Amino acid sequence: MRSFVDKRGFALVMTLPILLLVIFLCTTLLAICSNDIFLAYAKCNAMRAYCIADAGIADGYKHLRDGGWTPSLLSFSKNYNVNGANDAGSYAVSYQVLASGTWPTYGITSIGTYKGVSKTLQLTVQLTSFQHWAYITNTEICYYPGWEGYASYWVTGNIVNGPLQVNDHLYVAGNPIFNGAVSVADTQVSYYDSPGVDQPQFNAGLWLGVQPVPLPDPAPLLTAIKTAASQPGSGLLIDGRNMNDPQNPQPGYYRGPGGTHTDTSIQFLANGTMNVTNNNQYKTTTNMPIPQNGAIYVTGGEVDVKGALNGQVTVGCDQNIWTSDSIIYHDTSPSAPNPASTDVLGLVAKTNVIFPNDLGSGNKEVDAYIVALNGSFYLENMTAVPGVLGNLVQYGGVMAQWSATVFGCFSGSGALQFGYLQIPYYDDRLTSLIPPSFTPAQDSGGLRYRKISLKQL
Numbered sequence: 164m165r166s167f168v169d170k171r172g173f174a175l176v177m178t179l180p181i182l183l184l185v186i187f188l189c190t191t192l193l194a195i196c197s198n199d200i201f202l203a204y205a206k207c208n209a210m211r212a213y214c215i216a217d218a219g220i221a222d223g224y225k226h227l228r229d230g231g232w233t234p235s236l237l238s239f240s241k242n243y244n245v246n247g248a249n250d251a252g253s254y255a256v257s258y259q260v261l262a263s264g265t266w267p268t269y270g271i272t273s274i275g276t277y278k279g280v281s282k283t284l285q286l287t288v289q290l291t292s293f294q295h296w297a298y299i300t301n302t303e304i305c306y307y308p309g310w311e312g313y314a315s316y317w318v319t320g321n322i323v324n325g326p327l328q329v330n331d332h333l334y335v336a337g338n339p340i341f342n343g344a345v346s347v348a349d350t351q352v353s354y355y356d357s358p359g360v361d362q363p364q365f366n367a368g369l370w371l372g373v374q375p376v377p378l379p380d381p382a383p384l385l386t387a388i389k390t391a392a393s394q395p396g397s398g399l400l401i402d403g404r405n406m407n408d409p410q411n412p413q414p415g416y417y418r419g420p421g422g423t424h425t426d427t428s429i430q431f432l433a434n435g436t437m438n439v440t441n442n443n444q445y446k447t448t449t450n451m452p453i454p455q456n457g458a459i460y461v462t463g464g465e466v467d468v469k470g471a472l473n474g475q476v477t478v479g480c481d482q483n484i485w486t487s488d489s490i491i492y493h494d495t496s497p498s499a500p501n502p503a504s505t506d507v508l509g510l511v512a513k514t515n516v517i518f519p520n521d522l523g524s525g526n527k528e529v530d531a532y533i534v535a536l537n538g539s540f541y542l543e544n545m546t547a548v549p550g551v552l553g554n555l556v557q558y559g560g561v562m563a564q565w566s567a568t569v570f571g572c573f574s575g576s577g578a579l580q581f582g583y584l585q586i587p588y589y590d591d592r593l594t595s596l597i598p599p600s601f602t603p604a605q606d607s608g609g610l611r612y613r614k615i616s617l618k619q620l
Contacts, residue, residue, distance in 0.1 A: 216275025219254030280291025306565030325589020337577015388479035393459035403464025431470035457599030509598030
């Protein structure tokens with residue numbers, strides 16, 4: 164009996180440490196699990212606080228775009244439901260004017276809070292202008308004299324290197340290439356033959372049924388340019404009327420009856436000056452510096468623009484603008500504007516911007532953001548061109564009321580028969596480099612801003 168009791172006592176002595184070790188391990192495991200659960204909840208709450216702060220940024224940006232108040236004087240807070248009214252967080256939004264002036268910069272700060280955890284985000288945006296498309300029109304119907312009412316097509320050989328927006332229908336024939344995002348208000352693409360026969364390449368995506376983007380209101384934009392051009396010693400306002408008959412001055416026309424030239428002519432020079440000819444103010448060619456504020460406005464007549472621009476200029480006109488030869492920026496890396504260059508040109512016509520047809524064969528280039536507020540950008544008297552002249556390369560963008568693809572005529576297969584092949588390149592510098600006197604942009608949501616940064620504070 165004594166031996167049996169001793170053995171049982173020995174077993175108990177051996178079991179207790181093992182039991183204590185198991186209890187310790189279980190307690191440790193429970194503590195670790197409890198801590199992991201706590202950390203998981205904390206991480207989840209922090210993520211929800213971040214998402215709530217992000218919702219506040221979106222709400223704050225919407226208020227800014229609505230534009231009905233002074234953002235520097237406004238802040239607001241809102242509850243934000245996560246999983247119903249009983250599981251809600253909140254965000255507090257405030258605004259800072261980081262830079263004032265014509266194109267102010269705002270900071271939108273949002274503090275999102277959920278179950279005691281807060282996250283802070285700041286979005287920095289700048290009011291910007293409308294030059295965000297390589298090509299944008301209200302309609303792709305021809306405005307071209309004699310071809311009014313016909314659809315205008317993108318054809319084989321057309322290469323669009325930038326975003327494109329059409330506020331009605333997109334017409335394609337053959338195999339045009341779209342290297343930028345394409346947005347169309349219509350719910351389908353209109354093919355000259357049929358899908359499969361016509362094979363456009365939408366290399367950056369095609370979006371159909373999008374909201375139309377409003378073009379700038381002509382009156383405020385032209386007024387802004389004219390007002391800046393009228394500033395003594397800063398801008399340049401030119402009377403473009405034909406003053407040959409002082410009793411009855413007539414609008415000056417670039418191509419009048421019999422080929423007369425009674426226009427205003429501006430030729431930019433690479434040294435930062437320009438030659439101006441006008442039958443009223445500058446009867447002989449006058450060399451002068453580019454206006455200090457970059458605004459040139461021709462009233463009562465047309466204007467012819469060409470040359471190599473060294474500077475920042477917007478040419479406005481209450482009639483047509485002619486680009487009588489290539490217009491290039493003086494600072495270029497081979498065949499394209501230097502990304503570091505600050506040269507920029509805006510051409511804003513109340514009616515049309517017209518490219519002449521008598522320059523002969525050879526590729527041409529126009530570096531500018533072209534705006535034809537009530538007309539189009541097109542080739543003069545296209546049917547008089549004997550054959551294919553070459554490529555018309557555009558660095559910048561085109562915004563027109565009517566189709567701005569009327570630079571040649573194509574065969575049934577979509578091949579160009581005469582005229583120029585358009586190859587538009589969006590100038591990426593235009594996301595932040597705004598031509599003088601351009602007005603703010605709007606779209607279906609309100610005022611347009613470019614995002615500079617979004618960061619967590």
